Amino acid sequence: xxxxxxxxxxxxxxxxxxxxxxxxxxxxxxxxxxxxxxxxxxxxxxxxxxxxxxxxxxxxxxxxxxxxxxxxxxxxxxxxxxxxxxxxxxxxxxxxxxxxxxxxxxxxxxxxxxxxxxxxxxxxxxxxxxxxxxxxxxxxxxxxxxxxxxxxxxxxxxxxxxxxxxxxxxxxxxxxxxxxxxxxxxxxxxxxxxxxxxxxxxxxxxxxxxxxxxxxxxxxxxxxxxxxxxxxxxxxxxxxxxxxxxxxxxxxxxxxxxxxxxxxxxxxxxxxxxxxxxxxxxxxxxxxxxxxxxxxxxxxxxxxxxxxxxxxxxxxxxxxxxxxxxxxxxxxxxxxxxxxxxxxxxxxxxxxxxxxxxxxxxxxxx
Amino acid sequence: xxxxxxxxxxxxxxxxxxxxxxxxxxxxxxxxxxxxxxxxxxxxxxxxxxxxxxxxxxxxxxxxxxxxxxxxxxxxxxxxxxxxxxxxxxxxxxxxxxxxxxxxxxxxxxxxxxxxxxxxxxxxxxxxxxxxxxxxxxxxxxxxxxxxxxxxxxxxxxxxxxxxxxx
Numbered sequence: 001x002x003x004x005x006x007x008x009x010x011x012x013x014x015x016x017x018x019x020x021x022x023x024x025x026x027x028x029x030x031x032x033x034x035x036x037x038x039x040x041x042x043x044x045x046x047x048x049x050x051x052x053x054x055x056x057x058x059x060x061x062x063x064x065x066x067x068x069x070x071x072x073x074x075x076x077x078x079x080x081x082x083x084x085x086x087x088x089x090x091x092x093x094x095x096x097x098x099x100x101x102x103x104x105x106x107x108x109x110x111x112x113x114x115x116x117x118x119x120x121x122x123x124x125x126x127x128x129x130x131x132x133x134x135x136x137x138x139x140x141x142x143x144x145x146x147x148x149x150x151x152x153x154x155x156x157x158x159x160x161x162x163x164x165x166x167x168x169x170x171x172x173x174x175x176x177x178x179x180x181x182x183x184x185x186x187x188x189x190x191x192x193x194x195x196x197x198x199x200x201x202x203x204x205x206x207x208x209x210x211x212x213x214x215x216x217x218x219x220x221x222x223x224x225x226x227x228x229x230x231x232x233x234x235x236x237x238x239x240x241x242x243x244x245x246x247x248x249x250x251x252x253x254x255x256x257x258x259x260x261x262x263x264x265x266x267x268x269x270x271x272x273x274x275x276x277x278x279x280x281x282x283x284x285x286x287x288x289x290x291x292x293x294x295x296x297x298x299x300x301x302x303x304x305x306x307x308x309x310x311x312x313x314x315x316x317x318x319x320x321x322x323x324x325x326x327x328x329x330x331x332x333x334x335x336x337x338x339x340x341x342x343x344x345x346x347x348x349x350x351x352x353x354x355x356x357x358x359x360x361x362x363x364x365x366x
Numbered sequence: 367x368x369x370x371x372x373x374x375x376x377x378x379x380x381x382x383x384x385x386x387x388x389x390x391x392x393x394x395x396x397x398x399x400x401x402x403x404x405x406x407x408x409x410x411x412x413x414x415x416x417x418x419x420x421x422x423x424x425x426x427x428x429x430x431x432x433x434x435x436x437x438x439x440x441x442x443x444x445x446x447x448x449x450x451x452x453x454x455x456x457x458x459x460x461x462x463x464x465x466x467x468x469x470x471x472x473x474x475x476x477x478x479x480x481x482x483x484x485x486x487x488x489x490x491x492x493x494x495x496x497x498x499x500x501x502x503x504x505x506x507x508x509x510x511x512x513x514x515x516x517x518x519x520x521x522x523x524x525x526x527x528x529x530x531x532x533x
Contacts, residue, residue, distance in 0.1 A: 047376065130379075135379075136380075136383075151394060154395045173403055180400070201391070234380040
């Protein structure tokens with residue numbers, strides 16, 4: 001059985017390798033320009049205005065997401081399908097209500113990969129961009145999943161709390177109490193658990209499922225949600241909000257009037273340092289989550305890009321060999337990423353819980 | 367690089383979506399799940415405690431039952447012993463009573479015999495007196511005749527009255 005599986009895996013990977021190298025050769029012969037690894041990698045890890053699924057006969061198969069922008073300098077709101085701007089040739093622009101738009105290429109110096117307004121004089125201006133992008137879609141997908149996953153269980157519990165839980169409820173219970181008993185209760189004072197548990201649980205499952213969805217490489221998943229700084233920034237801001245707005249008197253006293261020699265407080269060195277430290281904590285949270293997830297995605301993309309780079313340099317044969325290596329490495333990396341998906345959700349929630357717990361501490365722990 | 371610049375539009379979408387989910391789950395999700403699980407936990411703990419108490423009570427009842435059994439057995443033995451004692455005592459008393467009765471009967475009989483004896487003696491005395499008087503009477507009548515014949519006569523009389531005297 002094991003050997004059969006091994007043979008199948010080998011055959012499968014060889015078939016993939018041949019396909020990919022053939023494809024690489026084809027692209028190389030038809031489009032003689034060099035394989036653009038930067039566009040490839042950052043195009044897949046970054047945000048985008050349309051949901052690119054695949055290409056059939058050189059024609060992209062996409063889900064066109066709406067572009068919503070408000071032009072600067074008194075311009076109005078514009079809302080149109082991203083189909084119009086994604087399929088433009090170089091140098092063209094799409095005109096909507098008298099304003100011309102185009103998406104800058106990823107290689108561009110300014111506004112790479114972003115929608116820009118092309119002024120009549122040829123200058124570029126970045127409008128206020130509220131487009132429902134791939135990542136926004138990813139966010140809503142995760143949110144919808146969270147609601148669809150947890151609310152039916154909650155309704156069952158509300159209907160009859162004492163009923164024997166179903167297997168699905170058991171799963172929900174296990175997931176919830178894994179976070180509650182493992183992360184929240186050890187760090188947040190017992191009297192405050194009910195107050196902060198909803199935020200911490202939601203954050204944990206949002207990050208966890210966003211990470212997992214990001215690893216699934218096909219529509220409607222694969223959006224690099226938690227590997228995007230805007231999203232981790234919002235999460236970090238929420239943690240900052242929950243730590244500082246609900247922080248008690250003792251916490252604020254420790255920041256503004258800490259137990260240090262008087263001269264350090266009269267010239268407010270310590271209070272300034274403490275205030276900065278309240279910002280650095282969520283900042284670290286933001287960067288940690290963003291960097292870990294982005295790095296994971298980039299590594300997988302690099303492994304894929306390597307096939308084409310090697311294929312381009314040494315021909316399709318080497319590309320084929322490289323693809324076998326890449327596939328095994330990608331499988332390994334994806335397995336590691338599964339681990340990271342959980343660890344990063346755990347770390348973010350754990351540190352948030354610790355910061356919230358510290359801001360709720362009544363007496364000094366010596 | 368733009369990768370490291372947050373995008374305001376995406377931030378707004380994120381904030382809206384996340385806050386909606388947070389509010390919905392905080393109102394209708396987590397409290398229900400946590401509440402139900404806590405409720406079940408306390409219920410199970412209470413049930414276990416109650417079961418243990420019931421077990422303890424049952425053990426107490428069993429012990430009490432055994433104690434009662436032992437007590438009843440002891441009581442039974444005691445009662446049997448007492449009844450046997452009573453029986454022996456009753457028999458003893460009856461014997462004593464019977465002896466007393468017998469003695470009384472014997473005493474009564476003796477008394478009666480004595481009385482009859484006395485009566486008989488009295489009768490004999492009366493008889494003797496009557497005889498004496500009789501003899502004396504006759505003697506007196508013969509005295510006048512002859513001394514010798516008198517004595518013979520007395521002896522004859524006595525001889526004649528021998529059975530009476532003997533009686």
